[in-house]
Amino acid sequence: MKIIKGSVTAAKGFYSSGIHCGIKKSKKDLALIYSSKLCNAAAVYTTNQVKGEPLYVTMKHIKDGKAQAIIINSGNANTCTGEDGKKKAFMMTDLTSKALGIDKENVLVASTGVIGVPLPIGTIENGMDRLVGALGKDEEGNASEAIMTTDTINKTIALAFSIGDKTVTIGGMAKGSGMIHPNMATMLSFITTDLNIEQHLLQEALRESVNKSYNRISVDGDTSTNDMAVILANGEAQNTLITEKNDHYSVFLDALNYVNTYLAKLIAKDGEGATKLIECQVIGANSEETAEILSKSVIKSNLVKAACFGADANWGRILCALGYSNIELDIHKIDVGFESPEGSMTVYQCGMPIIFDEVKAKKILKAPEIKILVNLNQGDKSAAAWGCDLTYEYVRINGDYRS
Incomplete structure (x- = not known):
């Protein structure tokens, strides 16, 4: 494995963007991750019984194990906002799908920020053209900046590793600073890879990795309402499809563990008010x-x-x-x-x-x-x-x- 420059766009076929649309007063607050090809997708969520409305939408859309884009806002958790909040979470996926020209069922959604405040969906709608227009390899880290709340640093990493004669890339970005506790926390983590792997193995690898990384951090003992870790794999590395837990699977799992542990430690280090x-x-x-x-x-x-x-x-x-x-x-x-x-x-x-x-x-x-x-x-x-x-x-x- 080798650490390389980049984040969620380091892998082939992935693009991202981050803009200020107006949810926050001045800082970036809307991010998008997009794959040019439909991906196998997997996710894990908070264990809190009070869940943000976006989680229910993502759970519904990922049931078939497929996704092509993720829309994320910060500054507003869209949690405890009732049916209106769920409707707005679905609207976020609708707006994204129309702007990208893809099926809305292949768009996932995540939100983070203040609980119990109606989501200003109009600001997101007004910013959608700019968000999609800004899609690229995002070397400035706009997407990772746009998902931050009380975070003080961007949390990103990318790795390259070999599967047979193919080079595979995996990258990730995360946010989290407060309400951090084992069994997920007020954190969001988005992992992308060009690996070719069956969906059920992708889900197993993510769950195992999360248990050894994000579920082993704690800042303040509070388990949040909007926690989510998602991984997209688009197969663009063109390695032989991984269909069983063989040596190739183990190499991938090691890389995934490295990425998630690295991001988890950054979250713990960046705990609200922390000095060490x-x-x-x-x-x-x-x-x-x-x-x-x-x-x-x-x-x-x-x-x-x-x-x-x-x-x-x-x-x-x-x-x-x-x-x-x-x-x-x-x-x-x-x-x-x-x-x-x-x-x-x-x-x-x-x-x-x-x-x-x-x-x-x-x-x-x-x-x-x-x-x-x-x-x-x-x-x-x-x-x-x-x-x-x-x-x-x-x-x-x-x-x-x-x-």
């Missing part, structure tokens, strides 16, 4: 599931997050988070440590506190990316999860979000 990325690595577990549950428990703990903000090596909070995970533990075998580019150190070993250099610990924890290392010393399985610190700025952002 936190990764919790749990090793020495009896099963990957156990390690995953424990790592998630640590990174979603507000006390752990606050300690990381203050660069306080308070290992007691980590043990507390491990303890309320409902996983049976042998506390007398556990080791806890910290690591960053500034160094590493163990602070708790074999169920006992150990003397450590507080000055060195603070230096390690002041780094912009830190790791919490937990060794259960009970097996050979491991897992990691990602989060961010909890800061004063998070409260300020969410104290007046609607304004």
Whole structure:
């Protein structure tokens, strides 16, 4: 695999655009992804019982496993807006299909922003010609900018890899900063690839990859209403069709995992008000599931997050988070440590506190990316999860979000 320049347009046959249509006061707020060829499509959605109206429309349109375009707006979630909101979500797909000259059933839709506010569909309709006219390889990143809400950075990546004698490309863009919690979050992720693969395998690969990436991040413990991850595969790489879980499938899955993990970590790092990325690595577990549950428990703990903000090596909070995970533990075998580019150190070993250099610990924890290392010393399985610190700025952002 090789990281290359680009995002959702890096793969053959894909184009995107992003414009300001008027949902937001001044920033870009409408994006479009389009494939010149009908794609196999797959998606996963939020587990929240309160879902945005666009999700119901996308679920309906993707039932046949096909799609050719995705229209996305930011600034308005079109959630809890009743039948009028659902009607407007369908209108977004209708407007897109007419402008592109494709079947409306092959258009997916996503929205993100404030909940409970009627979607100004007129602004989207007025901007449609400009949106379609701007379609291209989008090297400026207009599409990824147009899906941002409280995000502070664009989140994009592209990879090239080989399937037989063919070069395959996969690219993605995502948004997410607050309301981030395992089992999807207030995040949107759009992946495109020119791989030739059967739809049911594309769906299986996406679900497995999401479970190891987006479902292992947490910013604030809130699972949002509009979360969606979508992948489109148009087959333009012309590799031999992947019809089973063989070596070619494994190569693709590795690339997909890399893309989704990369984007997931960017979301965690860009958490609202965050100053640092936190990764919790749990090793020495009896099963990957156990390690995953424990790592998630640590990174979603507000006390752990606050300690990381203050660069306080308070290992007691980590043990507390491990303890309320409902996983049976042998506390007398556990080791806890910290690591960053500034160094590493163990602070708790074999169920006992150990003397450590507080000055060195603070230096390690002041780094912009830190790791919490937990060794259960009970097996050979491991897992990691990602989060961010909890800061004063998070409260300020969410104290007046609607304004």
